[in-house]
Amino acid sequence: MTTRAALLRAFVADFAAAGMEAPEREARALLRTGLGLADLDLIARADQPVGPDDEARLRALAARRAAGEPLARLTGRREFWSLDLALAPDTLVPRPETETLVEAALALFPDRTAPLRLLDLGTGSGALLAALLSEFPAALGVGVDLSLGAARQARENLGTLGLSARSAVLVGHWGEALRGGFDLVVSNPPYIPSTDIPALEREVRAHDPLLALDGGPQGLDAYRALAKALPSLLVAGGYAVLELGIGQEQQVAGLLAADGLAIQGPARPDLAGIARAIVARKG
Template identity: 50%
Template sequence: MKGLDMAGQQAPGPVLAEGTERLRAAGLDNPRREARLLMAHVLQTDLAGLLARQNVDMSASRAFFDAIDRRAAHEPIAYITGHAGFWSLDLETSSTTLIPRPDSETLIEALLHHRRDRASVRSVLDLGTGTGCLLLAALSEYGDAWGVGVDIAPGAARLAARNARRTGLATRCAVMNANWTSAIQGRFDVIFSNPPYIPHGDLAGLMPDVRDHEPARALDGGVDGLDAYRVLTEALPSLLAHDGIAIFEIGIGQERDMPRLARQAGLEILEIRADLGGIPRAVLMQHGRR
């Protein structure tokens, strides 16, 4: 390895430059930024600390290039580092479930807009909880609330439980490994779901970061992408409190289908809220007026 001194130390600049070039050759966007993030992860520092770093030893260099090779194969950075930010939380990630995305924060923003009184939310249900990001973000904002997260994947349920402990919210929630609504009784003030919603025929065209690394069962929404919504909207009337609100994440174009499914289940649409990119992302539902 070029630039090594007698003690096996090397200045970080050349190491970072080589990592950047490998990512650029793999066709990744922002190769220098991603290389810096991976080096900061390996050195257990932040980007500011990285600037002050004087040298990198041989062990750290090997770990860095191992991480670079994984990223060059389009493995998401959040799987390499093992964590990702969501809302105000830092959450553990794993390939058992999807990586929390900024677009999903739209659901938390919608909840805060429609339930400004923090005492108005006492119970939260998250169907297909994954990392637990929606459930835990809601509990972090509503200090009097308790919640339940449900996921059919055992690994995802265990991950959400670890994140509840990681965020200090474990005493206010429970995580269940079950098939969405089959093990749930009672009514909830808020119900979240970010279910699989990609039409099956579109999976092959997804970015390789998603297609090749994130779990297909958390992406595949059936032929038209609506399979999960059909099940969930039918279940909502028996799970939603009288004045409760359900907030579902949707994919591109699905804002045309969700109102129809909601009406069929006796629900009405309260709002369809766009994410920061202007794409309709959060559908808010409540019991229909009688």
């Protein structure tokens, strides 16, 4: 019977042949996720046999991974802000850099007991809304997405995390159906210029929904819509925290300022040092 160590070696070789950047790391991640193991289990019990059904399943997953399908798509799950989220074809895979928006929001509202009213526009899997509700136990939140499939998945994730009583998910175009009154609006909008889509990594281009990626000719279409909507959505003194694409800070800041929002210092950088979370305030 094949052992965990033998499968690991086989997957490392397959991934290396496919030109993957870190084949051993990828192989370990696939085995851990596919078998439900902790890191220590995989290391300390490498000689444990893998049953034939599990081996066949894992080899099929490895073949799809070698062909460029992201691990999160293979498993249908992704961790964000230490929360386990289910994914759907209509949802973007949450990225670690998006956690920068949560960090920025926490810095704006140090009182975790505040009864905030939160809005997540383009909620996708519900990652941002779920993270914020988990940090602010007295807050209420609304998520909006144009995709029905994404909205369903966000609602399911919020329910699984025990957040249904403090949240609602709507299908709509940004904030058009809402009356406002929010203390904090967050959004990770589509910001990739349309002409750049074909050059994206295959994992993104072929497996993330185009609706969540394509920001129009300059990558700014969503920001223009958000800049127009935010003044009526926020309470006086309320904040908006938006994710930025690389090199978009000045352009987005200009759009927000043109609609009367005050930019709060330079954008917060992610772990790679990229300006990622821009903060604006309604006066």
